[in-house]
Amino acid sequence: MLFIVLVLVLAALGLLVAALITANSLWAWISIGLSVVAGLLLLFDWLRRRKKRAAPAEEEAAEDASDEDEPADGEEKKPEDVEQTVLMPAAGELGDAEDTPEPQQTGDPGEEKSDPADVAVVSELEIEVVVVDEYPRYHVTSCEWLEARDTIPLGIGEARQLGFTPCALCTPDAEIAGKHREKA
Numbered sequence: 595m596l597f598i599v600l601v602l603v604l605a606a607l608g609l610l611v612a613a614l615i616t617a618n619s620l621w622a623w624i625s626i627g628l629s630v631v632a633g634l635l636l637l638f639d640w641l642r643r644r645k646k647r648a649a650p651a652e653e654e655a656a657e658d659a660s661d662e663d664e665p666a667d668g669e670e671k672k673p674e675d676v677e678q679t680v681l682m683p684a685a686g687e688l689g690d691a692e693d694t695p696e697p698q699q700t701g702d703p704g705e706e707k708s709d710p711a712d713v714a715v716v717s718e719l720e721i722e723v724v725v726v727d728e729y730p731r732y733h734v735t736s737c738e739w740l741e742a743r744d745t746i747p748l749g750i751g752e753a754r755q756l757g758f759t760p761c762a763l764c765t766p767d768a769e770i771a772g773k774h775r776e777k778a
């Protein structure tokens with residue numbers, strides 16, 4: 595872009611010199627015309643850069659496309675697309691969390707046969723249970739199965755929402771619902 599402007603300015607200067615030498619005003623008019631075109635190109639370029647600076651994220655997304663002089667309408671639509679791509683990772687993380695509890699894992703304990711009344715109680719609670727990455731069960735923190743595994747603390751209600759199921763060894767639903775009833 596700037597190269598074109600430079601060529602136009604040099605051409606305008608050349609024509610101006612030609613106009614002075616030949617005393618032909620036509621050359622001067624063409625020179626003025628070229629100067630105006632160069633000025634408009636500079637203005638257009640400046641506006642394009644300023645728009646990019648206002649939305650830095652847009653620059654990255656539009657990096658490939660920016661060199662192909664797109665119409666202004668196309669560029670104005672981009673911020674929405676960028677927002678969507680920014681939102682994608684958050685949605686992806688949630689998806690991962692839901693995928694984590696795969697039922698077919700070797701060596702994981704069975705699922706607790708929870709009393710529906712207990713389930714109703716614990717689903718509302720934020721009492722901490724732990725899960726192990728790649729395993730579908732949640733456990734009370736003292737569960738024997740956990741041994742030296744790396745545990746991830748979660749609220750029991752949240753663990754259920756994410757699709758984790760209670761461990762049959764430590765029966766977190768019965769355990770936590772029972773404790774909750776004692777307190778109440």
Ligand SMILES: [Zn+2]
Nearest residue numbers: 733737761764
């Ligand atoms: Zn357990």
